[in-house]
Amino acid sequence: MSVGLLLLIVIAVAALGYGLGRRRALASVQGDLRRLHSLPGYYGQSVFILTAAPALLVMLAWLLIQPLVIENHVISTIAPGSIADGSSTSLVLSDVRRMAGGLDALVARSSLSEGDIAALDANSTDVRGRLAEVGVALASDVDPAVFETAKAYRLILRTALLIMTTVVVAVTLAGLFFSLSRIRPDYRARNVSERAVIALLIASSFVAVMTTVGIVCSLVFETWHFFRLYSPEGFFFSTVWNPQFRGGSDLGIWPLVWGTLYVSFIALLVSVPIGLLAAIYLAEYASKTVRAVVKPAIEILAGIPTIVYGLFALITVGPFLRDYFAAPLGIGSSSSSVMTAGLVMGIMLIPFVSSLSDDIINAVPQSMRDGSFGLGATQSETVKQVILPAALPGIVGAILLAASRAIGETMIVVLGAGAAAKLSLNPFEAMTTITVKIVSQLTGDTEFGSPETLVAFALGLTLFVFTLALNVVALYVVRKYREQYE
Structure with a gap:
């Protein structure tokens, strides 16, 4: 059975x-x-x-x-x-x-x-x-x-x-x-039923917590196995990523960290200003007719599969940047580059910033707007001095979601930025990210217990630590600058 x-x-x-x-x-x-x-x-x-x-x-x-x-x-x-x-x-x-x-x-x-x-x-x-x-x-x-x-x-x-x-x-x-x-x-059958429901709610919360604990433990244990086979000094202090499956590997993480941060920075540089300005316009300036058309149109971007964005980067954006910017300026000759992946990823992230920020701005009480207008403030002053400070925690949360999405993206980077692990300031050169290398290290014919495979877990744990640090910094910013109202 x-x-x-x-x-x-x-x-x-x-x-x-x-x-x-x-x-x-x-x-x-x-x-x-x-x-x-x-x-x-x-x-x-x-x-x-x-x-x-x-x-x-x-x-x-x-x-x-x-x-x-x-x-x-x-x-x-x-x-x-x-x-x-x-x-x-x-x-x-x-x-x-x-x-x-x-x-x-x-x-x-x-x-x-x-x-x-x-x-x-x-x-x-x-x-x-x-x-x-x-x-x-x-x-x-x-x-x-x-x-x-x-x-x-x-x-x-x-x-x-x-x-x-x-x-x-x-x-x-x-x-x-x-x-x-x-x-x-x-x-007392009702008491039994209600206690069972409470136990179910507690179990659901426990499952969520234990899932997180299980993810962290699996990363930590496999990373520990990796460091038993490969020195932590070589992993954290080497600037070369060159896994050789026959021995003599260089598995320095910094080229991958740099590529991840570089691509994510360009993506946020595109998505955050555009998304936040679009949210302010839709929430405070746009008419109901315009809002009813523009908001769903922006949210359509979030429903497009990432592989489609990757193909768009590979076929359209990459050759355009190469032919009209990189090649004429003599700073690049490949259609795969950090700028290609960053721009396309930034377009993909615009709905994450705009939709959440728009909802948060609309959640600010109307009485705060009326009070600002009653004191003689203009609409732009009200937005800058009242609405944005009140909505800061939600806006930071939207930016954090976009940043996490950018750090964890794979397909756009594979097709748009290439797979070269290097340290370079030139945004028109091909680079790669941690997530791409995690996928490449876990696929193939190498033995699971080898350093070249176990390094994927060390990369995953490092990515987790970076994301956790990002959340801690964002929480500090929110607590320091947000406006609280009774």
């Missing part, structure tokens, strides 16, 4: 419990609702909660713990000498999973029985052909120990799924009978 089908069974039993609980509550008072502590629906909800929640918690815990236990057991069953030289544990385990999946597909699509699967030989030509038909290509020198481990791994998974199904169904039925036995006229 699959996990999805088991989940449907739990929900179906809980839904049945809802109806039974509601009916049992009404029957306990012969239909007189005044004798019930809670409304009949709360009794049904209490049965639903006590039936589904324990079973779902057991299923979740099982699914989280099962892979760790099974994989550790599988790894321990493989004799160290039986693994081919140069193969890491992660690669062997990946091969085991892939072969086990192929055997499952083989059983599903053919007439082979479980006994036939157990008797298969890794070096059999027939086996290779059958697995190739279901999308699993085995090398000519498949390790027999790994193949036998894949068969055992598959059998353990099937057994664990059967045990989990039995346990979850038993917990579901136990919860159903227990919750139905508690229904009485004086049973």
Whole structure:
């Protein structure tokens, strides 16, 4: 039985419990609702909660713990000498999973029985052909120990799924009978339901927090593994980025940091003034007709896929800047440049600044405008001295969102700025960013445990620290310069 089908069974039993609980509550008072502590629906909800929640918690815990236990057991069953030289544990385990999946597909699509699967030989030509038909290509020198481990791994998974199904169904039925036995006229079903809702809200907040913690921990742990293989001095103090997959790599981060900041600075230099001025015009000066047309037109820019912006940078903006600015001035000959990516990214970020700033400016109370006008201020003075200081926190938030979007952008940089990691002040030269290199380092045939792959996590952690510092600085600016009104 699959996990999805088991989940449907739990929900179906809980839904049945809802109806039974509601009916049992009404029957306990012969239909007189005044004798019930809670409304009949709360009794049904209490049965639903006590039936589904324990079973779902057991299923979740099982699914989280099962892979760790099974994989550790599988790894321990493989004799160290039986693994081919140069193969890491992660690669062997990946091969085991892939072969086990192929055997499952083989059983599903053919007439082979479980006994036939157990008797298969890794070096059999027939086996290779059958697995190739279901999308699993085995090398000519498949390790027999790994193949036998894949068969055992598959059998353990099937057994664990059967045990989990039995346990979850038993917990579901136990919860159903227990919750139905508690229904009485004086049973505080509403309290149970409300406490469950509060627990759900707390769990949702906890998931959001733990997701952030999990992201940070994954970056920190993998970065620690990277620094065990590559010196932190070379990473933080080298100005050369030259990953060589055969050894002798230079993995200095500063060319990538410089490219990221340079492209983002140009993008914000384009988007922030245009977006903020557009927001002020739409909120304070434009008529309703103009606002109804211009605001949706600007927001359309936010719906355009970034790959389209990248193609626009590659085909239109890049050649234009090269032919009419860089080449005549003798400062560049390539259509891929920081200026190309920065300009196009700035156009993409205009809606992020203008729409949010417009909403924040419109949220400033009209009484503040009226008071300013009553003191004799002009409209421009009111905007500068009253509205913008009051809306500063929201405007800074909009700029922060645009900055984070610029720092994390990949496709526009790939197509518009190129992939050259260098330190240069010339905006018409090709450069690259941290996000582009993260993608390039995690794609390819390199082993996951190598420094050239693990460096992607160090880059991600560095990007996270830069973004966090940006938020701290913005928070300081907001607290220092914002105007507070009662």
